Amino acid sequence: MIPFSDEELYEPVLESLNVVLPMLQRDGGGMELLGIKNGVVYVRLTGHCHGCAASSQTLKFGVEKQIRNDIHPELIVVNIPIGQEFDLEKV
Template identity: 85%
Template structure:
């Protein structure tokens, strides 16, 4: 169980994402933090990262790994593709 509330995780996750953002930007991509619920971090890959064949690897072995190392090993990251409806209250 993650010992932090979603609200407590928000700022640390933003800081952690800043570490991986240059990697995404070098390839013409980026990401938006959409929200956090029950230890699941919802992001949206944008730019060249959106629809990239390697985006799954980037998500798990780049973004999620960084967040787990920085904050807590049970956090997970989910990409919400551009155009897909997202309502965090329904997650």
Template identity: 65%
Template sequence: MIPFSDEDLLGPVKDSLDKIRPMLQNDGGDMKLLGIKNAVVYVQLVGACHGCPSSTSTLKHGVERQLRIDIHPELSVVNIPLGQDFDIQRV
């Protein structure tokens, strides 16, 4: 169980994602933080990362790994594809 509320996680998650963002940008991509609900971080890969065959690996072995190192080992990350409707309230 994660001992933080979703609101408490927002700042640390943003900081952690900022560590990874330059790696994505170097390859012509980036990501947007869409929200956090029940310790699941929802992002959207954009630019060259959108649709990249390696995006799943980047998400799990890059983004999620960094979040778990920096914040808590039970955090997870989910990519919401471009064009897919997303409402954090409905998750």
């Protein structure tokens, strides 16, 4: 059980994502924070990260690992691909 509300997680998650963002940018990629709901962090990988064969590895072993180390070990990160509709209220 994650002891934080989604609202309380927003700023710490954003700070944690900013730690890994330079790594993505060095390879021509990027990432947007779309929202957080029930301990699941929804992001969109952009640039060269979008559609990259290694993007799932980047997501789990880069982005998710950083967030879990920084904030809480039960947080999950999900990528919403470019072009896929996303509505946090419908998740």
